[in-house]
Amino acid sequence: MKKIIYHKYGPPEVLKVAEVEMPEPAAGQILVKVEAAGINPVDYKIRNGSLKLIMPGRFPRTPGGEIAGTVHKSGSSSSSFNPGDRVFAMLGMPQGGYAQYVAVKEKLLCSIPAELSFEEAAAVPLAGLTALQSLRDKGKITEGMRVLVNGASGGVGSYAVQIAKVYRAHVTGVCSGRNLSFVQDLGADTVINYETEDFTKTGNQYDIVLDAVAKKGFMGCYNILKPRGVYVSTLPSMGLLLRQTLNPLFSRKAFAIISSSRAGDLAFLGRLIEEGKLKVHLERAYTLDEVVQSHQRMESGRVRGKLVLKVFTGQPEEKIPQSEGRVA
């Protein structure tokens, strides 16, 4: 089978397509035939070594924190999934989603809503769960709250705007001029063009600031938080983590979100998709052979919505061993 590997930290060009043995699922795991894998900023941050102190690992490494595909076989004698079932998941460490087959803990897997293609499904887990867990678990979002999403046109932000609207919040999205109508179409009530206006100087205050850019940081956003407001950043820093430990002493709270892979939360996002309340916005799907370009684009910081890798599509047909009968 094919997978993307790299043998050292470095630029996108370290990523190579390799032929490797198929993995065997251990007990409690399902071997998933990966049709598409989501691409996220963390993939290039691990690849270029910027996270090596907190996410060390051995080489060769394979990027990819989220996948969508079909159940191939189970490592256990019983399973709630059958071969061919369409599934998606956010993977735990050490990730490895840019591969034609991945062994995934069964408890992380969730059925893909019928409406979604594999490419769309692969774009949901990591950014979608981050947005949901930031707003619901950290922000304690409720109806009528005023929510500001900084980076509203990106992977996390595009889900956050829509999820905040599901909770009937009033949403302000911050993005560049070229993305104003995109963010409005996501459902934002107000949009701020960061190229012409500083969102920290409008005089408005918010119950939740979800910051997926983190250029201003908690202190930069302090004055736009209501007295009991919550700041949630997707970019943990030492200062923010320290401030988070001091939250009980202050009315304004600060959190660094570390998203977690929960199939129950993914199922919740799936229901929103089925109900037409959450849409997936794909900027582009790349083939495995275009993986270098996909990381170059991700690193630009200008992606609108999400990028994915088509892991099987576009690849020459291979002889793949068939799975044996029912999984369950």
Ligand SMILES: NC(=O)c1ccc[n+]([C@@H]2O[C@H](COP(=O)([O-])OP(=O)(O)OC[C@H]3O[C@@H](n4cnc5c(N)ncnc54)[C@H](OP(=O)(O)O)[C@@H]3O)[C@@H](O)[C@H]2O)c1
């Ligand atoms: N802690 C966690 O668990 C977790 C989980 C997911 C993501 N993250 C992190 O969160 C960050 C965002 O992730 P993502 O997937 O949303 O990234 P992304 O998709 O790469 O974000 C790109 C978007 O950011 C916007 N942007 C760039 N500069 C901006 C600025 N100054 N102000 C407002 N918007 C700006 C761009 O819009 P324009 O083109 O309009 O500028 C673009 O649409 C990344 O650093 C990622 O590593 C952390």
